Amino acid sequence: MTLVRFNPAKEVRNIERELNRVWNGVFNRFGNEESNDEYENAVWSPLTDIAEDDNNYFVHADLPGVEKKDLKLEYIDGQLTISGERKNESEEKGKTFHRVERSFGRYFRSFRVPEKVVVEKIEANFKDGQLTITIPKAEDAKPKKLDIHVN
16 A cells, blocks of 8 residues: 555645646747746745734744755745755654655745845844744835824
């Protein structure tokens, strides 16, 4: 008997890929095809929270079991991309697994970031499987307090 891992996130991702393929097919006929092998080969996506305050955007991603060397971050043209691979190095012979829920292999997440940020000051911290990215807002993107004058 062969153990087949059921991964509902992967099934949803497959549907998303197919819909994107169909949708992008319309635009690709005009010669602007864009391919992303990392996205296409991803097995799972890290769970992510995105928040903001007056000065920054914050991205928090769960990457348990991932080592820093297996983590890749990119910011290109307003797109923040988290990718890499979580390796399953503990193959245990002689055991029969009854449940395997953890995902291993390539991962990928990508987010569109608002245009008005200070790219040079983006910071990323990675500790204990938690990735925190701080993206400073540009001055003209920060909320402004207005004085109200009563006549």
